Amino acid sequence: xxxPLVSTAWLEDRLDDNDLRIIDIRGKVLPPTAPPPHYxxxxxxxxxxxxxxxxxxxWQVDIVEPGSPSNDIAAPGRFSDxxxxxxxxxxxxxxxxxxxxxxxxxxxxxxxxxxxHADARILDGGWQKWTAxxxxxxxxxxxxxxxxxxxxxxxxxxxxxxxxxxxxxxESIQLLDVRSPAEYAGEASRAQYGGHIPTAINLPAxxxxxxxxxxxxxxxxxxxxxxxxxxxxAEDTVIYCNSGVSASLVLLALELVGASNLRVYDGxxxxxxxxxxxxxVPAG
Numbered sequence: 001x002x003x004p005l006v007s008t009a010w011l012e013d014r015l016d017d018n019d020l021r022i023i024d025i026r027g028k029v030l031p032p033t034a035p036p037p038h039y040x041x042x043x044x045x046x047x048x049x050x051x052x053x054x055x056x057x058x059w060q061v062d063i064v065e066p067g068s069p070s071n072d073i074a075a076p077g078r079f080s081d082x083x084x085x086x087x088x089x090x091x092x093x094x095x096x097x098x099x100x101x102x103x104x105x106x107x108x109x110x111x112x113x114x115x116x117h118a119d120a121r122i123l124d125g126g127w128q129k130w131t132a133x134x135x136x137x138x139x140x141x142x143x144x145x146x147x148x149x150x151x152x153x154x155x156x157x158x159x160x161x162x163x164x165x166x167x168x169x170x171e172s173i174q175l176l177d178v179r180s181p182a183e184y185a186g187e188a189s190r191a192q193y194g195g196h197i198p199t200a201i202n203l204p205a206x207x208x209x210x211x212x213x214x215x216x217x218x219x220x221x222x223x224x225x226x227x228x229x230x231x232x233x234a235e236d237t238v239i240y241c242n243s244g245v246s247a248s249l250v251l252l253a254l255e256l257v258g259a260s261n262l263r264v265y266d267g268x269x270x271x272x273x274x275x276x277x278x279x280x281v282p283a284g
Contacts, residue, residue, distance in 0.1 A: 004109065004252050005124040005215065006095055012135050015052050021088050021147075022054040023096040025104045026127060029245070032188045039071075039243075042099075049137040051097065051123075051130060055086040055144060059104045059245070063111050070270035071243040073111055073158070076151035080115070083149035090117060090149055097123035097130070101209045103249050110248035110264055116152030122252065125214040159238045159263040161271060161278065167236065168198060168279065174234040175200035178241045178250045179269065186282050190242045191273025195280040197240070201228050205246035208253045215253055222257045232259040240265035240272070 014020055026042040039060055046056040057063060062082050064071045074082065088094060094112060096105040105122045112120040123130065131137065167173030177184050177200040184202040186194035196202070207224060210216050225232060237259065241247040244266045251262050265272075272278050 002119075002121070004121050004255055006121050007124060008130050008133055008135055011051070011095055011123055011130075015136075017093070019092050020053075021086075021092045021094045022051055023057050023086070023094060023105075023108055024050045024054040024098070024127075025057045025059050025096055025108050026099045027059050027104050028100065029103070032183065032190045038190065045099070047139065047141075049131075049139050051127075052136055052138045053142050054097075055142065057082075057086065057108060059107060063108065069274070070267045071245075072266050073114060073244070076115065076153060079111065080149050080151045083112075083117075083151075084147045085144075086147070087144040088117075088147040088149045092119070092147070094120040095123055096120065097126045099127040101206070101213045101249070102126055102215070102252075103205065103246050106249035106252045107245045110157065110244075110251060114154055114157045116154055117149070125212055128213050157263055159265045161265075161267060161275070163263075164197060164238060164265065164272075165278070167238075172235045173199075174231055174237045176203050176230065176237060176239045176247075176250065177201065177269075178203050178205040178239060178246050180204055180206075183242075183269070186280075189269070189273055191269050193273045193276070193280055195273075195282050196269075197272060198279050198281050200240075200281075201230060203228060203230065203250060205241065205249050208250065215256065218256055221253050225254070225257060225259075232257060234261060236261055236263065238263050238265050240268040242268050243270045244268050 028040040030038045041058045096108045098104040109120045182188040239247040
């Protein structure tokens with residue numbers, strides 16, 4: 001399989017390829033201690049300048065199911081309609097970028113993988129690296145011919161609360177909490193309750209990103225996993241954050257180091273932490 005990452009040079013060399021589709025999914029997540037709203041999209045930035053040929057996807061609207069309190073992935077029909085609207089077909093190569101250390105881009109990639117689109121990759125370093133290197137941009141939205149995307153669910157990539165509850169107490173499930181240490185410890189929370197899921201290992205997503213917003217080299221990523229006692233080939237590794245976004249970035253990083261049997265808990269802490277019945281550490 002090709003790497004899930006592409007370089008800025010690789011992308012610039014292929015901007016005119018007929019089967020290449022580029023998605024701009026820029027946005028922001030504010031700290032849990034900041035006044036709400038914490039989740040923001042940035043269409044204005046796209047309209048000001050973007051990579052030539054890129055189309056914009058709103059990570060809070062276009063690929064989520066309406067009314068979901070935890071920004072769950074859109075249902076198959078809704079997702080397929082959106083992909084067709086922005087010109088994506090099942091045979092296209094897709095490259096996604098953002099300006100948030102690839103967090104939203106990784107979520108977009110995970111959504112595509114979940115719905116059966118295997119050739120979806122991330123621009124390593126994103127918008128900041130592209131512009132810092134003086135690569136071309138434009139402000140006009142491209143003409144888009146409707147695509148032919150048809151979702152085919154890959155259920156092995158997604159976990160739900162029932163999967164986790166049934167696995168707790170056994171040895172088959174490995175849980176990775178990729179939120180900040182403060183959130184993991186219950187000192188801050190985006191949900192009604194703080195803490196973490198019992199047995200979860202804290203692997204903060206931000207620790208996997210280098211200063212230039214590229215992912216850290218594979219040896220460094222592997223060393224972090226080793227230090228935390230993470231089993232790269234556990235029978236079932238479920239990754240969660242607050243709403244499945246940074247969890248998707250960690251899934252990508254673990255792919256790079258050769259891990260297997262990876263799933264994202266789509267509801268994540270926004271679901272688990274708002275349910276008074278789910279077990280939490282610290283309790284309460």
